[in-house]
Amino acid sequence: MQITSLKGRLLVATSDMIDPNFFRTVVLLLEHGPQGSLGLVLNRPTAIGLREPLPRWSEFASAPAEFFRGGPVDPSAVIGMARAEGLSEERWSPLLEDVGVVDLRSDPADAGAAIKGLRVFRGYSGWAATQLEGELSAGGWLVTEPAPDDVFTKAPDALWHRAIRRRPRGPNWIAMHRRPPLPN
Secondary structure (H helix, E strand, O other), rough: OOOOOOOOOOEEOOOOOOOOOHHOOOEEEEEEOOOOOEEEEEOEEEEEEEEOOOOOHHOEOOOEEEEEEEOEEEEEEEEEEEEEEOOOOOOEEEEOOEEEEEEEOOHHHHOOOHEEEEEEEEEEEEEEOHHHHHHOOOOEEEOOOOOOOOOOOOOHHHHHHHHHHHOOOOOHHHHHOOOOOOOO
């Protein structure tokens, strides 16, 4: 099966996504290919501040300056996403225009004014080979392009609705707004 990479795109959970880990989530795909996929949930802040565990990096954090739950896989993993210009490839891996994964083990003072925003995630979302394609085929996700501020939004609770509104209106759009039936 030929897989077209969705790296750098957003997955927007539909009402058919019944996994509670992904209910009304927006996931940025960092990797996607024949070996599997890896992404970060962009709209699940945890209310756990960054100042104590990452004191050198916390000053660069975008509001809300707290850890986000990147997904259910390996909650001890910590991944930083930065908006930056001119960082060396040893310090970061670009994903979108000026957004990429930053090495949180490095000293942020060496980066100076190059870092314009930071979001830190605990855990990540992962799919085995072809698993994501199956979820896409089953209607669990819609794919869309990210907006420039999606990763660093100050209103993560509104991100799912904003991403939905970007989609063309049609049968999928209507399915996204279905509400689950109320219990009797």
